[in-house]
Every structure is written in structure tokens, then in C-alpha cells.
Amino acid sequence: LIIENAQEVSSYVTQEINESTGKTEKSYYIQGIFSTPGKKNRNGRIYSEEIWRREVEKYQKEINEKTINSLGEWEHPARSTVDPMNAVFRIVELKMENGLVWGKAKILNNGSEKTNQLKALIDEGLKIGVSSRGVGSVGAGGVVTDFKLICYDAVSKPSDYNANLTGINEGVVMKDGMVMNAEYALN
Numbered sequence: 001l002i003i004e005n006a007q008e009v010s011s012y013v014t015q016e017i018n019e020s021t022g023k024t025e026k027s028y029y030i031q032g033i034f035s036t037p038g039k040k041n042r043n044g045r046i047y048s049e050e051i052w053r054r055e056v057e058k059y060q061k062e063i064n065e066k067t068i069n070s071l072g073e074w075e076h077p078a079r080s081t082v083d084p085m086n087a088v089f090r091i092v093e094l095k096m097e098n099g100l101v102w103g104k105a106k107i108l109n110n111g112s113e114k115t116n117q118l119k120a121l122i123d124e125g126l127k128i129g130v131s132s133r134g135v136g137s138v139g140a141g142g143v144v145t146d147f148k149l150i151c152y153d154a155v156s157k158p159s160d161y162n163a164n165l166t167g168i169n170e171g172v173v174m175k176d177g178m179v180m181n182a183e184y185a186l187n
């Protein structure tokens with residue numbers, strides 16, 4: 001089991017209609033760099049761009065079919081399966097762009113203690129990290145030689161040295177707890 005430390009991602013909140021109830025509710029998202037190919041992370045591992053391209057392409061099925069593996073949990077559990085009853089978000093987008101793995105995840109609206117706490121952290125402008133969970137092998141020099149992505153999880157400590165993103169909350173851009181600008185839109 002290969003578990004990585006987090007990449008920091010930005011977060012934002014939107015108002016969306018719940019199709020099952022017809023009511024408007026807040027939807028919370030995190031987005032940003034999910035993985036950095038070719039760079040040694042804090043765990044001393046290096047994933048090739050070829051591995052990430054392959055795994056991102058294969059992962060599209062998980063996203064499109066909304067499978068259990070499109071879900072992520074809080075703080076990597078030590079297992080190679082996803083427990084949907086412990087899920088905190090669902091990956092809604094994962095792509096390779098400019099040599100990086102970019103992703104977007106929607107925090108679940110299940111009312112659980114963990115998802116409510118995650119939303120509270122986002123409301124406070126705190127950075128949320130993500131981290132890959134998969135199975136594979138690590139060779140000489142920490143180079144990952146074989147890897148199968150299981151999912152991404154939300155975690156508290158980032159491992160990617162380049163991922164220092166700020167949060168976006170309800171149209172207000174926050175940086176270090178300060179409002180940088182505000183955007184408004186009329187529907």
C-alpha cells in the first residue's frame with residue numbers, strides 16, 4: 001500500500017440545487033494540484049509522469065460512473081479499499097495539465113461529523129490537503145516503479161513542496177486569513 005502525504009488545494013463554496021429535495025444548499029469544493037510527477041516528495045518518493053498519465057486516464061471511469069473509488073476519506077486509513085461510510089468527498093475532476101495532476105473534489109453533504117468539520121475548516125479559510133492512496137512498488141532512489149491509484153484522501157499535512165494554494169470561500173479570495181478581493185455575480 002502506497003500512501004502519500006497531502007498536496008494543499010484551494011477551496012470554495014457555491015449554492016446549488018439538491019435535485020432530490022429541490023432545495024438550495026451550500027456545496028463545498030476543494031481543487032488544485034493533487035500530485036506532482038517527477039519530483040521527490042516529503043516521503044522520498046518520485047512518481048513518473050507516465051504513471052500519472054496512465055492512472056489519471058484510468059481514473060476517469062471511477063469519476064464518470066461515480067464508483068466507490070471516486071470517494072475519499074479523512075487521513076488515510078491503512079487499507080487498500082474505500083469505505084463509503086467514512087467518505088468525506090467525491091472526486092469530480094482529475095486531469096493532467098502542464099505536467100501536473102489537477103483535481104477537484106466535492107465535500108459530501110451527508111451531515112457526518114467529519115464532513116461538517118471539513119466544511120468548518122474551509123469556512124475558516126484553512127488549507128485542505130489531498131493525498132493519493134494506491135498499491136505498487138518503490139524502487140531504488142524512491143522511484144515508484146509500479147502503481148495503481150485507488151483514490152485520493154483528505155489529509156492534514158501536505159507533501160508537495162510546490163502546492164501552496166489559497167482558499168476561495170463564497171466568492172471571496174482569502175490569503176493568510178485576509179480578504180484579497182471579492183467577486184459578485186447576479187443570476
